[in-house]
Amino acid sequence: MKAIVVTPGKANSVRIAELSQPKIKTNEILIEVIRVGIDGTDREIIDAKYGLAPENEEFLVLGHEALGKIREIGADAKENANNLKEGDIVVPLVRRPDDCSYCQNDMQDMCIKGDYTERGIKGQHGYLSEYFTEIPKYLVKIPKDIEKIAILLEPLSIVEKGIRQGWSIQNRIPWEPKNALVLGLGVIGILGCLVLKAMGIDVYVYSMEDDSNSKVKLIKKVGINYISASKKDMLKLPTLIGRNIDFILEATGNSSVALNAMSLIGINGALCLTSVTGGLNRVTICADCLNLNLVLGNKVIFGTVNANRIDFEKGVKHLQLYNKKHPGLLDKLITNRFKPEEFKKAFENFKDLKAVVEFK
């Protein structure tokens, strides 16, 4: 079968390879891949800034955002298949546990030891191949009405976790957030806007695009406020918004922006950081100013990575909801489709939204 592989640590080693089709063990399920989404993490792995091959192997099959169809269920997998049947459409989780206490309690997204693996990223092959195998526990069933857009579920799960964690941290006070600032108009940023908006929050987005950009038009249509970085200085955002900024979702992939975001949080507010930045960017800051501002305002900064199964399940519900509320909107987030042979183009750093590799 065709697979897209990379030699981690070796820049631009991404290539197409012919691998043998995996055979399921009795506790596993065979999945035929329909499509795989590409994101910044894949691009960082290709640039040799991130990523790890499975033990004793030289290459890594890329891809961690997948949608596929169940082709075969192993005899023992049938017993705990969570209602999964042949022909069902599924999205797999990304991270697999090690032996730490969080991982052993199905919270591998909060792993404390660091020996977890991630399919297509760290120590386990990913999904950019015609088939893959998995145990039922790590597969999420996709209802018919969202099959076309469910490739967005993995990025959405990141947003769901960030918001879930933010809200649970803010249980420290009788919190009634009125507004939120989203930094970055990538897929995570846009999905973040939609989730926050659906929660009844007034959402502002700050990003590089100017007002004529199609992504900007798309979010404005659903009542989200946009401020272009080409016109306004980021540090002026609190004045521009004119109100206490209750929650910030940082999703630009840029650590300087993440650092600046720390001085934008309103009193009692929280900042959620999601950018995985594998580089060595350095900046000089006024540490006293930043620290004082955080302390005097009782502010919270937290990082979030990966997602729990509950975040994927919440994401399924949200996809169904938005798809009904704004038919066609989520489809527009999938902007570029490539054949496996065109994988190089899919990994280019373009300014559109979700690029996917179509296997079927």
Ligand code: BGC
């Ligand atoms: C993936 C996460 C993963 C993270 C760090 C992200 O692109 O969506 O599942 O945990 O990269 O490797």
Ligand code: ZN
């Ligand atoms: Zn762990």
